Structures are given as C-alpha cells and as structure tokens.
Amino acid sequence: MNKRVTLIALLLIMVAIAAISAKVLSRDRALTHPLEGQLRRCSVVITAKGREAAARIKMYLPKDNERQTIYNEHLDHEGFQIEITERNVSGNRQAAWRASLLEGSRTIQYNFACHLQENRYTINPDTKVADNPYADYPHEMQVWLDPSKYIQSDSRTIRHTLWKVTGNSKNMSKVVGKIYAFVRGEVQYKSEKGSKDAAATLKALEADCGGKARLFCALSRAAGIPSRIVGGIIMDPGTKKISHVWAENYIDGQWIPFDVVNNFYAMVPANYLELYRGDVALFRHFGVDKFNYLFTIDTERARPVDHAWSLYVLPVRTHGFAHFLLLIPIGALVIAFFRTIIGVPTFGTFAPILLAAAFREISVPTGLICLFTIILTGLGLRLILDKMYILGIPRLSIILTFVVIMVLGLFVFSVRYSQDKILYFSFFPMIIMTWMIERFSVAQIEDGTFNALQTAGGTALLSAALYFIFGIPTLRHYLFAFPEILLIIMGLLLMLGRYTGYRLMELIRFQDLAKAMGRDQRKGGA
Amino acid sequence: MIGPWTLRGLGVLGMNQRNAGYILKNNPRSHYPLVDDKLKTKDLLIKHRIPTPPVYAKIERAHDLRPLLDKPDFPVDFALKPARGAEGRGIIVITGKRKGVWEKASGEKLTIDDLEYHVVNILAGLFSLGGDDDRAILEYRVKSHPAFAPLVYRGVPDVRIILYKGVPVMSMLRLPTRHSDGKANLHQGAVGAGVDMTTGVTRGGVCRNRFIDKHPDTGEPIAGLQVPYWKALLDISVRTYSIFGLGYMGIDFVVDESLGPLILELNARPGLSIQIANRQGLVPRLNVIDRWAEGHDPAEDLFVEKLGLLEQIEKAR
Numbered sequence: 001m002n003k004r005v006t007l008i009a010l011l012l013i014m015v016a017i018a019a020i021s022a023k024v025l026s027r028d029r030a031l032t033h034p035l036e037g038q039l040r041r042c043s044v045v046i047t048a049k050g051r052e053a054a055a056r057i058k059m060y061l062p063k064d065n066e067r068q069t070i071y072n073e074h075l076d077h078e079g080f081q082i083e084i085t086e087r088n089v090s091g092n093r094q095a096a097w098r099a100s101l102l103e104g105s106r107t108i109q110y111n112f113a114c115h116l117q118e119n120r121y122t123i124n125p126d127t128k129v130a131d132n133p134y135a136d137y138p139h140e141m142q143v144w145l146d147p148s149k150y151i152q153s154d155s156r157t158i159r160h161t162l163w164k165v166t167g168n169s170k171n172m173s174k175v176v177g178k179i180y181a182f183v184r185g186e187v188q189y190k191s192e193k194g195s196k197d198a199a200a201t202l203k204a205l206e207a208d209c210g211g212k213a214r215l216f217c218a219l220s221r222a223a224g225i226p227s228r229i230v231g232g233i234i235m236d237p238g239t240k241k242i243s244h245v246w247a248e249n250y251i252d253g254q255w256i257p258f259d260v261v262n263n264f265y266a267m268v269p270a271n272y273l274e275l276y277r278g279d280v281a282l283f284r285h286f287g288v289d290k291f292n293y294l295f296t297i298d299t300e301r302a303r304p305v306d307h308a309w310s311l312y313v314l315p316v317r318t319h320g321f322a323h324f325l326l327l328i329p330i331g332a333l334v335i336a337f338f339r340t341i342i343g344v345p346t347f348g349t350f351a352p353i354l355l356a357a358a359f360r361e362i363s364v365p366t367g368l369i370c371l372f373t374i375i376l377t378g379l380g381l382r383l384i385l386d387k388m389y390i391l392g393i394p395r396l397s398i399i400l401t402f403v404v405i406m407v408l409g410l411f412v413f414s415v416r417y418s419q420d421k422i423l424y425f426s427f428f429p430m431i432i433m434t435w436m437i438e439r440f441s442v443a444q445i446e447d448g449t450f451n452a453l454q455t456a457g458g459t460a461l462l463s464a465a466l467y468f469i470f471g472i473p474t475l476r477h478y479l480f481a482f483p484e485i486l487l488i489i490m491g492l493l494l495m496l497g498r499y500t501g502y503r504l505m506e507l508i509r510f511q512d513l514a515k516a517m518g519r520d521q522r523k524g525g526a
Numbered sequence: 527m528i529g530p531w532t533l534r535g536l537g538v539l540g541m542n543q544r545n546a547g548y549i550l551k552n553n554p555r556s557h558y559p560l561v562d563d564k565l566k567t568k569d570l571l572i573k574h575r576i577p578t579p580p581v582y583a584k585i586e587r588a589h590d591l592r593p594l595l596d597k598p599d600f601p602v603d604f605a606l607k608p609a610r611g612a613e614g615r616g617i618i619v620i621t622g623k624r625k626g627v628w629e630k631a632s633g634e635k636l637t638i639d640d641l642e643y644h645v646v647n648i649l650a651g652l653f654s655l656g657g658d659d660d661r662a663i664l665e666y667r668v669k670s671h672p673a674f675a676p677l678v679y680r681g682v683p684d685v686r687i688i689l690y691k692g693v694p695v696m697s698m699l700r701l702p703t704r705h706s707d708g709k710a711n712l713h714q715g716a717v718g719a720g721v722d723m724t725t726g727v728t729r730g731g732v733c734r735n736r737f738i739d740k741h742p743d744t745g746e747p748i749a750g751l752q753v754p755y756w757k758a759l760l761d762i763s764v765r766t767y768s769i770f771g772l773g774y775m776g777i778d779f780v781v782d783e784s785l786g787p788l789i790l791e792l793n794a795r796p797g798l799s800i801q802i803a804n805r806q807g808l809v810p811r812l813n814v815i816d817r818w819a820e821g822h823d824p825a826e827d828l829f830v831e832k833l834g835l836l837e838q839i840e841k842a843r
Contacts, residue, residue, distance in 0.1 A: 340542055389643040392650030442652060446615050447713060500543035502530045506798075509735055510538050513802045514528045516737060517536045520805065 002498050009494040016487035023482065037117070037270055038299040039071075040235040044110040045296070048288045050102025055287035057097045057108065060231070060276035067117040068273060072312045074111040074480070075319055076473065078360075082320070089143055092276045102287065116235065118270040121256040127172040133224035141250060144226035150197035150279055151214050151229075153221035157202055162222045172225070172251060176258070177265075179219045184260045187212050195245075209261045213247045214279065216260050226250035230257065231282055232274040239296045243275070243282050311480055319480070326479040328353060329489045331466050336496050338465075343503030344458040347439045352459055354429045356466035368460075371433070374406045378437035386441075400434040537807030537843070539798060544774075548812070552691070552773025553794050560770055561792040564663060565609045574769050576762055577788045579780075584609070585662040588646045592638060594664070602628075605668070606641065608648040609661040614711040616653030618644060619667060619681070631680050631708050668788065671781040673754040677701050677719075679743035681708030685721070685753055685779040687760075688796055688808070691824035692767035693815045693832045694760050695839060697721040698803040699728055699753060704743050712799045717741060719748045720804030723836045726756025732802045755787045762787060764832050768825060810842035 195210025776796025
C-alpha cells in the first residue's frame with residue numbers, strides 16, 4: 001500500500017519534471033505561424049512614487065497585426081488593479097493601472113516577446129490625389145484628414161509650404177515623395193526634451209522624430225491624404241528610455257508607413273514594433289510624484305517557449321486571477337504540512353488561504369486590525385443574539401450583515417478621517433469572518449476559551465505564513481510558466497497522506513507519558 | 527522535548543498513524559453513520575438486546591418540546607442531547623424541576639425558553655459533525671453507580687473501552703470534574719484513569735495531559751478502584767463489534783445504579799489520551815491482536831478466545 005502510493009507520487013513528480021524539462025530544453029513548440037528571423041523580448045519596467053493618494057498610470061500595449069505577433073505577455077503589478085481597453089477610433093490597446101492608495105515606490109513590470117516582419121509597399125504611379133478628400137474617402141477616414149492640435153494642417157504656413165513643395169502636382173506618388181524629401185532634407189534631426197508640433201517644426205527647421213513625423217502628417221493632410229502618427233519602439237537589444245514615432249499615409253486602401261528620420265520610404269523595417277496609432281502619449285500618469293520607465297530588449301533566434309496550451313495565451317487581464325488560482329494548491333500544501341507534520345489546529349482547513357489572499361490586498365497590519373475589530377465586535381453581537389434566543393440561520397445572517405456593515409463602516413471611516421487614504425477591500429472575505437465568529441464562539445462554549453484561542457492563534461499563524469509565501473514573486477512566476485508544478489504538489493500531498501509518523505505537537509503532548517513509561521521500564525528492569 | 531524515536535520505542539500511537547494505519551484501514555466509511563447518529567446506534571443496540579439509556583422522546587421540531595415537557599407524567603430529570611453531537615458537545619443534564627424551572631447538576635437554572643433555544647441550536651446542527659441538520663434526544667438520566675462515589679464530584683463517570691478487531695485493547699475510567707462542568711471528556715478537563723484489562727481495577731490518573739494521583743475535587747486516590755460489572759462490560763464490547771463492523775472503535779459505557787452497564791455512545795475515531803491515562807502505548811497491544819487475527823476470523827464472536835488475549839495484551843510492551 002505504502003509502496004504503491006509512493007510509486008504513484010514519484011510518478012506524478014517525474015511526469016511533472018519531465019514536462020518542465022521538455023518545455024525548457026525544446027524551445028520549438030508549435031507556433032501559429034512559422035518563425036523567420038528573430039524573437040524579440042522586451043521588458044518594460046515602470047517605477048512610480050506615490051503621494052499616499054489614488055494614482056493612475058496608462059500605457060499602450062502592442063497588438064497583433066499583419067506584420068507583428070505578440071507572445072508571452074506577462075504582467076506583474078502588485079498593489080495595482082489593471083484594466084485593459086481597446087480604444088474606439090484608433091483601435092489602440094491601452095492598459096490602465098489604478099491604485100486606490102499609492103504609498104512609496106512601486107514597480108510595474110510588463111514583459112512580452114514579439115515576432116516582427118519587414119514590410120515594403122509600392123505606390124501605384126497612376127494614383128491621383130483626391131480632389132475632394134472629405135467626399136472621396138470613407139467617413140471613418142475624416143479623423144485622419146482633420147487638422148489637430150499639434151498637426152496644424154489648416155495653417156497658412158503649412159498650406160503655403162505644401163504649395164511651394166509640390167506645386168500643382170496631383171500624382172500621389174510625386175506628392176508624397178516631395179513631402180518626404182522636403183521633411184527629410186530641410187528639417188534637421190535634433191534630440192529634444194518634449195516634441196514640437198508641426199508648425200513649430202516648420203518654423204525652426206529642426207526637430208526630433210515626433211516633430212518631423214507631425215510635419216510630414218500635416219503636409220500630407222493639407223494635400224488631402226489621410227495621414228496619421230504611429231508610435232512604437234525600435235526593438236534593438238539594449239536598455240533605453242527612447243520610444244520612436246513615424247507616420248502612415250492611407251493610399252490605395254492601405255496604410256503605408258514613412259519614417260523621415262531613419263529614411264524608410266514606404267516601408268517598415270523588421271525591428272519596428274508598433275504600440276499605438278494617432279498623436280497620443282505612450283505613457284500617462286496621474287497622482288504620481290516620480291515616474292520613470294525603461295525598456296530592456298533582447299533578441300533570440302529561438303521560438304517562444306510557451307505553446308498553444310500555455311497559460312500565457314490567457315488574456316493579460318486574467319493573469320492576476322490565474323496567479324491566485326495557482327497559489328491555492330501551494331496554500332493547501334502548506335496547510336496540510338502544518339496540520340499533519342506539526343499539528344497546528346485551525347478553524348477550517350482552507351480558511352487561512354482566503355485570509356492570506358485578503359491580507360495581500362490590504363497590508364498586514366491594517367488587515368489584522370480590521371480582522372480583530374470585526375471579529376471581536378462580532379463575538380459580542382453573537383453573545384447578545386444568544387441571550388435573545390435567535391434561531392441559528394437568521395443569527396448567522398445577522399452576523400454576516402453586521403460584518404458587511406462593519407467593513408463598509410471602516411471604508412467610510414478611512415475616507416472621512418485620513419483624507420485620501422482609502423482602505424481597499426475587494427474580496428475581504430466576509431463569509432470567512434462570519435463563519436470564524438460562529439466557530440470561535442461554539443469552540444469557546446464547548447472547549448473553553450483557552451482551546452478556542454489556541455485554534456484562533458493557529459489560524460492567524462498559518463494565514464501570516466501563507467501571506468509571506470504568497471508574496472514571493474519567483475514562486476508566482478515559476479508557477480505561471482510551469483503549471484506542471486501542481487502535479488508535483490499532488491505527489492507531495494499523496495506522500496503526506498501516507499505519513500504515519502508523529503506530529504511535532506504530539507512530542508509535547510506525550511512528553512510526560514514518555515518520561516513515566518521510561519521510569520516504569522527502569523523499575524521493571526531493576 | 528523528546529524525540530520521535532523515543533515515542534516509537536515506547537509504542538505510543540500518534541494521530542497520523544491512528545488515522546492512516548487503523549481507522550482508514552479497518553473502519554469502512556459506510557458504517558460511520560451508524561455510530562455518528564446516536565439514534566441509529568440506539569436502534570441497533572436495542573435490536574440486539576444490548577442495554578442503552580432509554581429514550582423518552584426524539585424531537586425534530588422545536589415547538590414539540592413544550593407540550594412534551596408539560597405532560598404531567600414526563601420525568602423531571604433527563605438528559606437532552608443532539609443525536610449527532612461529537613465529543614460530548616451540546617449535552618445538557620437536567621437533575622430536577624423546581625417552581626417551573628429546570629436545574630442542572632451544577633445548580634444552574636434553565637427556563638423553558640433556555641431549553642427550547644438549546645433544542646433549536648441542536649436542530650440547526652450547531653453541535654453536529656459537519657453542521658448538518660440534527661435531531662434532539664431526551665433520554666433517561668443516568669445515576670452514577672455507588673462504587674464510583676469516592677471519585678465522583680458531580681456528573682457521571684464513564685468507561686471508555688477501545689475495541690480492535692473485536693478485542694478490548696485498552697480502557698480508561700473518565701471522571702468529570704468541577705472544571706469539566708460535569709462532562710466526562712478529557713479535553714474539557716475531566717480526569718482519565720487507566721484500567722487494568724484483566725481485573726478492571728484503576729491505575730493512576732491524568733488531567734489535561736498531566737499525571738495526577740488524587741481526584742482534584744474529592745481528594746481521593748484514583749488508583750485501586752474496581753470498576754463494577756467489569757466482566758459484563760468486556761462481554762458487551764465483544765458483542766458490539768459484530769453489530770457495527772468497525773475494526774477500531776471506542777465504546778463509552780456508563781454504569782447506572784439501577785440499570786447496570788449501559789452503552790452511552792460509540793466512537794469511530796477514539797482519542798489518543800487513553801494512552802496517557804494508562805501510561806502505556808497502544809501499538810504493542812494492537813500488535814498482539816494483529817498477530818492473533820492472522821490465524822482467526824475476528825468477525826466471529828470468539829468470546830473465550832478474545833478475552834483470553836487480555837493477559838497477553840496487558841503485558842505487551
């Protein structure tokens with residue numbers, strides 16, 4: 001029996017180890033399409049220093065399109081909530097991180113890998129520039145024809161320059177080529193702090209990529225060609241803060257890229273990653289004192305590690321929930337260990353897991369204070385309800401309602417009396433607290449206060465231990481990359497299930513017995 | 527602190543070994559309901575003519591209690607307990623009624639409202655295993671046999687016998703104390719006294735996992751007391767095994783002054799403190815029975831054979 005169980009347990013562990021090694025060693029799992037060129041890995045690290053108030057950080061995330069495929073997206077942002085939205089007009093994908101209370105320096109890390117392709121376009125030499133663009137182009141193109149705050153395509157100087165540069169030409173290829181040659185030739189590149197708009201670029205005749213792209217855009221729009229800014233990162237290996245901006249013109253039913261800075265006419269090279277379309281800022285932040293970010297980029301010839309069935313295929317916004325799910329078996333393993341090897345008593349087997357998860361959301365001291373306040377007053381309430389002979393189920397429901405009122409009360413109290421320090425409970429486990437009040441009072445009546453306190457202490461101890469274990473980032477990363485670890489946990493639990501040795505607490509419990517038996521044996525021997 | 531090897535050498539049974547090696551192996555899950563529900567246990571015991579405290583009434587609705595207690599011929603002393611209570615939880619013993627108010631052994635007074643609320647809690651499953659809905663039992667109040675008088679402060683002592691494969695293997699006398707509020711459960715503060723399996727005479731006692739020689743309330747020595755009807759208790763134990771089919775179980779007896787030995791309840795997961803009360807480990811004794819069972823079928827009622835093992839069991843180290 002024991003041998004068979006151990007065998008099955010070892011088998012599970014071996015299968016898991018084999019699966020993990022296979023994943024690590026053979027990095028050529030199935031991809032949706034074959035990989036040519038390089039896989040580029042990028043890690044975006046954002047550091048933000050809070051003002052002990054609500055804070056918001058936004059960033060555009062890359063999307064799949066005909067020339068770029070994104071893999072292995074991975075977010076780590078403890079202390080923040082994330083929401084990922086697709087913008088309406090541009091179709092941009094934007095991540096918004098929120099923290100109800102941002103204290104000290106926090107880090108957001110966004111990792112991804114991407115596969116990029118070079119794309120070249122040709123402009124049909126017979127295509128003409130539209131005489132009446134607002135009528136000729138579909139309605140949704142209007143936004144890319146309209147002048148905007150920094151792309152002043154309706155300004156007189158821009159129109160005048162366009163006339164000087166292109167003359168009376170109506171040939172698309174010629175018009176675009178002349179605009180391109182003008183911006184590339186006449187405007188000097190100069191790295192700047194804060195980009196210029198199109199008009200200022202034209203006046204100064206020197207600008208960075210932003211200014212040059214805006215001028216190209218403005219001239220194109222003035223000529224009646226839908227044109228837009230595209231932002232992204234040049235994915236060459238290294239660490240940097242610089243992002244890049246270029247432009248796209250809508251010609252013959254497709255968007256054709258132009259980079260006047262690095263001289264890519266009607267083409268986009270294989271190291272350009274697109275992050276957003278339109279004249280927007282890559283990062284935005286509110287309620288943050290210090291804000292910094294860094295891109296770290298690596299390239300490799302290998303294919304992405306994960307395959308079609310990996311957890312990385314989950315939408316990024318559900319990664320946090322998947323992290324939590326993966327931690328539950330770890331918590332169960334720790335509890336099984338503490339209960340069968342050490343012999344720590346707890347209220348319920350899995351209550352400490354939920355408590356620990358709740359503590360991860362609010363800080364431990366605040367969490368413990370709230371927990372104790374609520375449970376102590378709840379116990380008082382239960383005593384009163386007992387005196388009034390309230391039936392069991394309504395009594396439990398009253399205590400649950402009371403717990404909800406207490407949580408809401410603490411919430412309002414914290415807003416009212418500490419300015420903008422808002423306590424945040426998303427799933428502070430009301431049911432668990434209600435149930436613990438009930439169990440504690442029954443234990444107290446039946447087994448005495450000492451026993452009840454002992455069990456409460458055991459529950460608190462395990463919750464705290466799990467709090468720290470759940471906080472190890474490496475653990476979360478490895479579990480996410482290799483969910484096969486859960487099989488190892490099952491193997492370990494199987495072995496724990498056949499452990500027939502003593503519990504650590506029993507060594508204390510039977511201490512006197514062992515001494516007395518030792519004495520008896522010596523007497524018997526003498 | 528002592529090492530695990532010391533305990534192993536002395537043959538002390540630990541919780542994990544009890545669960546994995548004895549309970550899971552010998553107690554089929556399907557038989558648990560028979561011992562977890564006192565009403566089912568009683569039905570089976572009565573069917574097999576094994577004495578148990580008579581049931582006055584079982585209550586399934588709280589409002590049935592009042593008319594029942596109002597009946598002029600209803601006894602004024604009784605025990606009120608949950609059918610599925612674990613470890614003595616939820617038991618109230620009423621010793622009499624004065625001016626419409628019931629009294630517990632401790633002198634605490636209970637009104638009809640108090641009793642009804644307790645029944646409500648029992649029915650809601652407050653004391654039952656897993657919190658399932660339950661039934662309440664009103665039964666005969668056991669009066670302690672005079673032989674126990676020197677060691678009884680309040681309440682009724684009970685005799686726990688552990689039965690392994692139908693053989694009585696270890697026993698202890700459990701004595702309520704003031705601290706345990708008349709309850710005979712060790713974790714609630716009762717005194718446990720080991721009992722010699724061959725003679726039924728008590729050894730020294732244990733209270734809250736520590737050894738004591740004298741009863742904390744009466745001051746009388748715990749050792750040397752003869753448990754009355756000892757042979758009958760052993761006989762009944764052996765017969766009980768074939769009815770319930772649990773290989774490892776605890777039987778709780780009380781000895782009533784007029785009804786004699788009665789089975790109070792059965793336990794499919796008997797505790798380990800009995801070893802401390804007897805100052806001996808269970809493992810050597812269990813091994814004696816395992817060796818014997820290799821050549822015999824424990825399911826048969828081999829009274830002479832099984833009780834003949836007691837000498838050997840008592841000497842096993």
